[in-house]
Amino acid sequence: MGNRNHKKEEEMTVELELEDGVIVTCAVITILTVQNQDYIALLPLDENGENKDGEVWFYRYREDENDPDREPELTYIEDDGEYEIVADIFDEYLDNAEFDELVGEEES
Numbered sequence: 001m002g003n004r005n006h007k008k009e010e011e012m013t014v015e016l017e018l019e020d021g022v023i024v025t026c027a028v029i030t031i032l033t034v035q036n037q038d039y040i041a042l043l044p045l046d047e048n049g050e051n052k053d054g055e056v057w058f059y060r061y062r063e064d065e066n067d068p069d070r071e072p073e074l075t076y077i078e079d080d081g082e083y084e085i086v087a088d089i090f091d092e093y094l095d096n097a098e099f100d101e102l103v104g105e106e107e108s
Contacts, residue, residue, distance in 0.1 A: 014042065016057075016074065027051070030097075031061055032089050038062065039086045040074060041093075058086045 012028040026042035033039070040061035043051045060075035077083045 013045070014040075014074070016042070016044075016059075025049070026057065029056065030090075030093060032086065032093060034086055034089055039077075039089075040072075041090050056090065058083060058090065 013025050014028060016024050016026055018024060024044050026044045029041040029043055031038055031040050038061040040059050042057045042059065044055065044057060045051055058077060060077060062073045062075070064070040064073075077086065
């Protein structure tokens with residue numbers, strides 16, 4: 001178990017259980033903080049570990065400060081306005097992030 005933190009290059013993933021009981025593995029894109037609330041941006045992956053449609057899911061994210069080893073808590077965002085704010089901040093994050101692997105070699 002001890003070598004979990006050595007491979008930083010490896011994508012972090014979380015498993016989400018949907019309302020219908022289906023478990024979806026998601027790649028963690030980033031954690032955003034909006035108005036003192038943390039949100040997590042997830043890329044849902046299919047059985048092959050790929051995401052074909054580019055859909056991103058946002059959830060409220062809370063770590064237990066008292067117990068860092070506990071699984072973080074992900075909460076569905078009920079409020080559309082709140083979701084929009086997080087989506088906008090995420091778009092800004094994407095604009096500022098250097099996504100070389102997504103952009104490819106198009107720039108000359």
